[in-house]
Structures are given as structure tokens and as C-alpha cells.
Amino acid sequence: MATSAPPIDAVHAGHGHELSFIRKYIFSTDHKIIGVQFLLLSLVGLFLGGMMAMAIRWQLGFPEGSMPLGGIFPETMVSGGVMLPEFYNSLVTMHGTFMVFFAVMPLLVGVFGNYLIPLKIGAEDMAFPRINMWSFWVAVIGTVIMMAGFWVEGGHSQAGWTQYAPLSADPQWTGVATGQQLWLLSIAVLGLSSILGATNYITTVVNLRAPGMTWFRLPLSIWSLFITAILVVLAIPILSGAAIMLFFDQTIGTSFFNATAGGQPILWQHLFWYFGHPEVYILILPAMGMVSEVIANGSRKPIFGYHSMVYAIIAIAFLGWIVWGHHMFQSGMNPTLGMTFMISTMFIAVPSAIKVFNWMGTMWRGNLTLHVPMLNAIAFVAMFVIGGLSGVYMASTPVDIYIHDTYFIVAHIHYVLFGGSLFALFAAITFWYPKMFGRMMSEAWGRVHFALTFVFFNLTFWPMHYLGLQGHMRRIYDPSQYEFLQHLSGTNRFVTISAFLLMVSQVIFAANFILSWFYGKKASENPWNDNGLEWSTPSPPPHGNWPDVPTVYRGPYEFSSPEVEEDFLPQHQKLPGDLEPEAAGRGS
Amino acid sequence: MNWLLPPGNSTFAGDIDFIYYVILVITGIAFVIVEFGLLWFVIRYRRRPGRKAYYTHGSMKAEVIWTAIPAVTVVVIGVMSGGVWNQVKGRNAAPADAMVFGLTAKQFEWNATYTGADGRLGTADDFVVRNQLHVPVDQPVLIKLATEDVIHSFFVPNLRVKQDALPGKTIDVWFEATEPGEFEIACAELCGLGHYRMRAFVTVHTADDFARWMAEQTAAAAAGE
Ligand SMILES: [Cu+2]
Numbered sequence: 001m002a003t004s005a006p007p008i009d010a011v012h013a014g015h016g017h018e019l020s021f022i023r024k025y026i027f028s029t030d031h032k033i034i035g036v037q038f039l040l041l042s043l044v045g046l047f048l049g050g051m052m053a054m055a056i057r058w059q060l061g062f063p064e065g066s067m068p069l070g071g072i073f074p075e076t077m078v079s080g081g082v083m084l085p086e087f088y089n090s091l092v093t094m095h096g097t098f099m100v101f102f103a104v105m106p107l108l109v110g111v112f113g114n115y116l117i118p119l120k121i122g123a124e125d126m127a128f129p130r131i132n133m134w135s136f137w138v139a140v141i142g143t144v145i146m147m148a149g150f151w152v153e154g155g156h157s158q159a160g161w162t163q164y165a166p167l168s169a170d171p172q173w174t175g176v177a178t179g180q181q182l183w184l185l186s187i188a189v190l191g192l193s194s195i196l197g198a199t200n201y202i203t204t205v206v207n208l209r210a211p212g213m214t215w216f217r218l219p220l221s222i223w224s225l226f227i228t229a230i231l232v233v234l235a236i237p238i239l240s241g242a243a244i245m246l247f248f249d250q251t252i253g254t255s256f257f258n259a260t261a262g263g264q265p266i267l268w269q270h271l272f273w274y275f276g277h278p279e280v281y282i283l284i285l286p287a288m289g290m291v292s293e294v295i296a297n298g299s300r301k302p303i304f305g306y307h308s309m310v311y312a313i314i315a316i317a318f319l320g321w322i323v324w325g326h327h328m329f330q331s332g333m334n335p336t337l338g339m340t341f342m343i344s345t346m347f348i349a350v351p352s353a354i355k356v357f358n359w360m361g362t363m364w365r366g367n368l369t370l371h372v373p374m375l376n377a378i379a380f381v382a383m384f385v386i387g388g389l390s391g392v393y394m395a396s397t398p399v400d401i402y403i404h405d406t407y408f409i410v411a412h413i414h415y416v417l418f419g420g421s422l423f424a425l426f427a428a429i430t431f432w433y434p435k436m437f438g439r440m441m442s443e444a445w446g447r448v449h450f451a452l453t454f455v456f457f458n459l460t461f462w463p464m465h466y467l468g469l470q471g472h473m474r475r476i477y478d479p480s481q482y483e484f485l486q487h488l489s490g491t492n493r494f495v496t497i498s499a500f501l502l503m504v505s506q507v508i509f510a511a512n513f514i515l516s517w518f519y520g521k522k523a524s525e526n527p528w529n530d531n532g533l534e535w536s537t538p539s540p541p542p543h544g545n546w547p548d549v550p551t552v553y554r555g556p557y558e559f560s561s562p563e564v565e566e567d568f569l570p571q572h573q574k575l576p577g578d579l580e581p582e583a584a585g586r587g588s
Numbered sequence: 589m590n591w592l593l594p595p596g597n598s599t600f601a602g603d604i605d606f607i608y609y610v611i612l613v614i615t616g617i618a619f620v621i622v623e624f625g626l627l628w629f630v631i632r633y634r635r636r637p638g639r640k641a642y643y644t645h646g647s648m649k650a651e652v653i654w655t656a657i658p659a660v661t662v663v664v665i666g667v668m669s670g671g672v673w674n675q676v677k678g679r680n681a682a683p684a685d686a687m688v689f690g691l692t693a694k695q696f697e698w699n700a701t702y703t704g705a706d707g708r709l710g711t712a713d714d715f716v717v718r719n720q721l722h723v724p725v726d727q728p729v730l731i732k733l734a735t736e737d738v739i740h741s742f743f744v745p746n747l748r749v750k751q752d753a754l755p756g757k758t759i760d761v762w763f764e765a766t767e768p769g770e771f772e773i774a775c776a777e778l779c780g781l782g783h784y785r786m787r788a789f790v791t792v793h794t795a796d797d798f799a800r801w802m803a804e805q806t807a808a809a810a811a812g813e
């Protein structure tokens with residue numbers, strides 16, 4: 001068969017001798033094991049980030065109250081049952097850091113990039129399996145360094161996940177030295193992990209597609225992960241470089257960002273957001289791709305406007321590089337630049353709208369199967385739209401004067417990252433769980449989890465729009481200090497209680513995830529009647545994925561095709577009229 | 589819980605708020621179309637045994653429509669916003685007859701500098717009042733915003749004013765209050781331990797009142813030296 005040489009490791013490991021436990025499950029080079037390792041690590045990150053949010057919400061809802069479990073923290077964090085402002089600032093910093101770098105990003109890119117790319121393009125493994133293994137273990141090292149910050153003298157960084165200089169550049173402003181340095185070191189190390197992973201993804205998608213898997217037969221999840229990997233390779237080095245510069249400001253007395261010695265504090269913001277806005281798309285594009293798979297499957301219909309969807313992904317990724325200034329409208333940047341960045345930012349609404357309407361077009365006249373992944377995918381669309389629309393308010397420079405750095409932006413980012421990315425992840429995890437673990441998750445408990453999460457998510461984050469419109473600043477330890485925020489204490493308490501219930505609802509997901517692993521119904525090869533190549537091999541797939549790499553005859557979304565009786569038509573299924581791909585195989 | 593903005597007491601507050609309400613209406617319409625559309629599809633196209641979904645790969649016409657409409661809409665919002673932005677924060681936005689004040693932030697307070705009798709900053713008769721910015725009503729005011737340490741953000745919700753103070757730079761901020769009263773100043777950019785209590789006041793006086801206050805303070809400052 002016309003297939004290029006599979007990776008050496010995969011051949012060795014896949015078909016030969018038995019591997020030791022350590023080589024098979026710990027230092028594994030199998031992309032599926034690495035995907036699951038990333039999954040477990042980043043679910044822990046997600047849990048920690050969530051618990052930090054609970055502590056933050058407690059402080060905002062009950063500023064005078066004695067904190068539950070406050071006693072387990074040392075006096076330097078919680079004193080006499082009351083959280084200290086410096087610990088609050090650390091929590092705000094680390095909640096953002098964990099959710100972005102240790103939860104959502106690895107969940108989307110680390111987990112599903114690893115798991116799906118080879119399985120969906122028909123490769124036996126990644127192009128560089130050993131580099132892939134390193135990408136995981138380097139991420140573990142990064143996580144350990146970041147966690148260590150909580151135990152060092154002076155506590156963890158208090159400069160916000162955005163690390164604005166000079167607050168972050170000189171220990172005299174926050175009293176944090178070591179924690180701050182560990183933060184920067186961890187981010188640089190984590191950056192290496194991301195770059196290793198992304199290089200692998202790009203190489204794999206370009207070189208290892210199965211015969212017949214042309215670019216326009218690629219599933220949208222792979223398109224989005226591929227484009228995301230390009231963003232990672234281009235954006236992450238900027239962050240790593242900036243973090244190293246800031247580290248030098250902290251440790252060896254350079255002054256890149258320190259105005260007193262001639263540095264430019266605003267340079268940090270430019271560097272950070274030049275990484276940071278593409279990062280926003282790193283955190284949403286894979287979600288969009290995976291939601292597309294689930295919506296086509298649940299609607300039993302081809303994706304509406306597949307080509308527009310691909311071009312929209314590319315357009316979003318491109319626009320992502322010329323909008324970073326919208327985070328800096330009030331920063332003192334030249335106001336003329338404000339105009340430029342406003343217009344480029346507004347235009348992101350266009351590809352985003354194309355995607356939303358195409359998802360709706362896919363559901364239109366479908367035969368909607370509302371399985372748990374589909375419910376979460378629909379919620380993704382419904383919530384992402386709110387996050388997208390609230391973005392228009394901040395893109396408008398004059399309106400941004402008022403709502404910048406208020407709870408309006410907190411509402412916005414959570415509608416995009418929780419309502420968007422996290423609902424997409426619930427869809428993706430429940431959809432591919434049977435493939436990963438060979439067992440089905442409970443459908444009934446999945447529904448309960450979905451319903452509670454959907455309700456409490458909205459009860460938590462919708463009122464934050466109101467808080468922001470009333471002028472409530474973000475990142476403040478005690479809103480009761482201000483006269484004009486007095487009337488918001490009831491809303492703050494309401495949000496806090498909703499957030500607690502939202503967190504408690506996740507216990508159902510955790511229990512369903514863990515218990516199904518042992519007691520779930522055995523999964524068949526293709527439990528969702530899907531078309532992707534990953535469903536043409538046993539659940540879970542063996543090392544090497546297929547005895548022989550499959551051949552692809554059509555695009556991934558041939559649901560309800562008139563050519564066959566069933567309402568799905570897998571990519572590898574050969575119909576009488578189908579031609580073999582040319583000898584060259586994987587052409588364009 | 590509502591989507592209205594609290595009262596704005598500066599000359600440009602109305603313009604900013606107007607754009608906000610335009611966006612509110614536009615996004616409100618988009619919100620209703622998408623959310624109710626989704627809900628309608630979920631009900632209308634629920635799985636029924638024996639039925640097959642309509643097999644289609646899309647429609648060029650539909651793609652053009654839903655590309656063009658958002659594109660035109662955002663250009664309209666952009667152009668409207670641009671005008672107001674220039675008026676509030678443009679390079680030479682501050683009116684020429686504006687009265688000048690200094691405001692210097694530091695962890696965690698705002699120090700307002702007054703020009704004294706000569707009407708100019710940086711002269712010997714300047715005086716500083718901590719956390720109190722007193723200005724006259726119906727008179728454009730130009731604030732020379734600076735910071736001694738980290739980035740802070742000068743935020744007066746009622747005046748629709750927000751501007752970061754950047755170390756090493758002095759930034760011009762202007763406004764014209766339309767009503768006398770006392771309004772809170774907040775710090776909107778995380779600046780350390782006391783960020784949450786970096787509170788001060790803008791006191792807007794009637795013209796007579798302001799003259800009286802200024803005379804008192806100038807005399808007191810002179811006596812103090
Ligand atoms: Cu951005």
C-alpha cells in the first residue's frame with residue numbers, strides 16, 4: 001500500500017514484543033497514552049483552578065465572613081479565618097494561570113491534539129513519538145515548578161496572570177521574589193513543552209495522512225488543531241522570550257520593563273498580548289473544530305459549508321495577529337492605534353459569525369440525536385455567541401473606556417473560555433471517552449451534569465455583565481470599600497452561591513468519568529455511528545492504531561447520504577464506484 | 589439586574605452611552621436570532637424514527653448573506669465608535685481652554701496637584717492634596733496623569749473616565765463635568781496589596797464654590813510654607 005514509512009518507534013513498539021509497564025504507561029511514546037496522560041494531568045489543573053475560583057468567590061460574596069476551611073492555610077495567607085489581600089491577589093493570579101496554561105490549553109491541544117490527530121488522519125502514531133513523550137514530561141516539570149510557588153517564602157506571584165510590569169518586574173512592589181521567578185520559569189518550561197508538541201502536530205498532519213486523506217477531506221477538528229499548532233509555534237516563543245526578559249529584570253537587574261532605569265513598562269503589554277491574543281484562539285479553535293465533529297454527528301447531516309468553515313478558521317488565526325492592541329486601549333498607547341485595533345478586532349466578528357451560522361445550518365433540517373456530547377456542543381454554540389457578542393462592546397473603543405478592567409470583561413472571558421471551550425471539552429471528552437477507555441460514560445448522569453452545569457454556569461456569569469456595567473472593577477479584594485459598589489453586594493453573594501453550586505455539579509462529572517472507567521458498558525468500535533477513521537479500529541485502539549493503515553474514499557461528514565441505507569458513511573468504507581487514491585496516495 | 593448604565597455626569601458620557609445602547613440593540617437582535625433559532629431547531633428537528641436528515645453540503649447564497657451582514661454591521665459600529673473615541677481620547681482632544689491639574693498615583697493613593705494662583709503646574713506655588721481632586725463644573729479640565737511606582741488606572745465611573753497611569757510618562761486626560769457633586773475615583777489596574785482600597789474623590793463645585801475653595805487652599809498652602 002502507498003504509505004510512507006511509519007515512525008520507527010511505532011513499528012517497534014506496536015507489533016513486536018511486550019513493553020514493560022513503565023514503557024507502556026509512564027514513559028510511553030504512544031500518542032494515545034500521552035493524550036490520556038495529558039488528560040489526567042490537566043483535569044487536576046482544572047480542579048485546582050476551580051477551587052481557587054471558589055476561594056476568590058467566597059471573599060467577594062462574604063468579605064467579612066470567616067472562610068470555610070480557612071484554618072488549613074498558614075497565617076500568611078488566611079489570618080484569623082479571613083483571607084488576606086496578598087493571598088487574594090495570588091489566587092487571582094493563579095486561577096487565571098491554571099485555567100489558561102494548566103487546564104484549557106493542555107486539555108484542547110495536549111489531550112485532543114495528541115489523541116485525535118494520528119487516529120483521524122490514519123497515522124500509526126505521531127511523526128516524532130519520542131519528542132511527543134518529552135512534551136508531556138516537560139509539562140509535568142513545568143507544573144511542579146508552578147506548584148512550588150505556593151510553598152516558597154513570600155507566597156506565589158501577585159501580579160495577575162497578565163504579569164504587567166513593573167508590578168511583576170521588581171519585588172519591592174508586591175513583596176514577592178521567589179514565587180514570581182518560579183512563575184516565569186514555569187511558563188518558559190511549559191512553552192518548550194507546547195513547542196515540542198506543536199512541531200510534532202504540524203509534521204504529522206503534513207506528512208502522515210493516510211492514502212486518500214486530502215486536505216479537504218480532513219475533519220474540521222484536525223484543521224483547527226493544525227492551524228492551532230501553527231499559532232502555538234509562532235506565539236509561544238514570544239511569551240517565552242518576554243518571560244525570560246522579565247526574569248532577568250527580576251534577578252540580574254536588567255531593565256527591559258522598568259521605567260526608572262529607562263525601560264518600557266508598556267513593552268511588556270505589547271509582547272504579552274502579541275502572544276496573548278493568538279493564545280485566545282489557541283484556546284478556542286480546537287474547541288470549534290471538535291464541536292463541528294459532534295454537531296455533524298448529532299445532526300446526522302454533513303457540515304454546512306465545510307469550505308467556509310476551513311477558511312473561517314484560517315481567517316480567525318490570521319486576524320488573531322493584528323488585534324492585540326484591543327487589550328491596551330486605555331494603557332496610554334497612541335490613541336490613533338486604538339482606531340486601527342478597533343477595526344481589525346471588529347472584523348473577527350465576521351469569521352466567527354460564519355462559524356456560528358454554519359453550525360446552525362448543520363442542525364437545520366437535521367435528525368437531531370441529543371446525546372450528551374451533542375447537548376454540550378449545542379451549549380457551546382449558545383454560550384460562545386454570548387461571549388462573541390459581548391466582545392463587540394469592548395472592541396468599541398469609547399465603550400471600552402467605561403467597561404475596561406471591570407467585571408464585564410470577566411463575564412466575557414468566562415463565556416468564551418468556560419461557556420465556549422469548556423462546554424466543547426465536555427462534548428469532546430464524552431464523545432471520545434469510549435474510544436479512549438473502551439467503555440461508555442453514563443448517559444443519564446451525563447444529562448444531569450449537563451443540565452446543572454448549564455444552569456449554574458449562566459447563573460454565575462450572566463450577572464457579571466451587570467456588575468461590570470455598574471463599574472465593578474475586576475481583581476479587587478473587597479468591593480465594599482467603595483460607595484458606588486455598595487448596592488452590588490447582593491448580586492455578588494448570588495454569584496458566589498451559584499459558583500459553589502456550579503463547582504459541586506462537577507462532582508457528577510468526576511464520578512461519571514472515574515466510575516465509567518471501571519464499570520461503564522463496554523464500548524463498541526463505533527458507538528456513535530460516526531464517519532471518522534478513529535471509529536474503524538477497536539475501542540481502545542491497539543498500539544499502532546490499525547493492523548494496516550486505512551484508505552480514505554471521501555470526506556468526514558457524509559451523514560444521511562443517499563448512496564447508502566444507513567445514515568452514516570465512514571471515510572474508509574469503499575463503495576462500488578469508489579476509485580483507489582492514486583499511487584502517490586496522499587496528494588493534495 | 590438590568591442592562592442600563594448608571595448616570596453619566598460628563599459632557600461625553602452621553603456619546604459613550606449612546607454607542608453602548610446602539611451595540612446593545614444590535615447584539616440583542618443577534619442574540620435573539622441565534623438563541624431562539626437554536627432552541628427552535630432542537631425542538632423542530634428532534635430525531636424521529638424512520639426519517640433521514642436533509643442531505644446538503646451548504647449554500648453559497650447563505651454564506652454570502654451571513655458574511656456580508658456582520659461585516660457591514662461592524663463597519664458601522666466601528667465608524668460611529670471612532671468619532672467618539674477621537675473626541676474623548678484623540679491626540680488633541682482636550683479643549684484649549686481647559687484648566688490644568690496634576691494627578692500622581694502611587695501605592696495606594698492619588699495625589700492631586702493644583703497650580704496655585706499662576707494657573708501653571710511646576711511652579712513654586714503648586715500645592716498637593718491627597719486623594720482629593722476638586723474641579724469646577726461646566727469647565728473643561730485637563731489632568732496630567734502620572735505614577736511614581738507601578739501602573740495604576742484612573743477610573744471615575746460617573747464621569748466615564750478611565751486612563752492607565754504609566755511609569756515614566758505623563759498622560760493627558762480631559763473631561764468636563766456637567767453636574768456638581770462628589771464622585772468616587774477608583775484604581776482599575778491591579779497594582780498590589782492595597783489595589784482594592786485605592787480610593788479617592790473628584791469633587792465638582794459650582795464656579796463660585798470652586799473659586800472660594802481654591803482661595804482657601806491657596807492661602808492655607810502659602811501659610812504652611
Ligand atoms: Cu485579544
Ligand SMILES: [Cu+2]
Binds near residue numbers: 778
Ligand atoms: Cu492602583
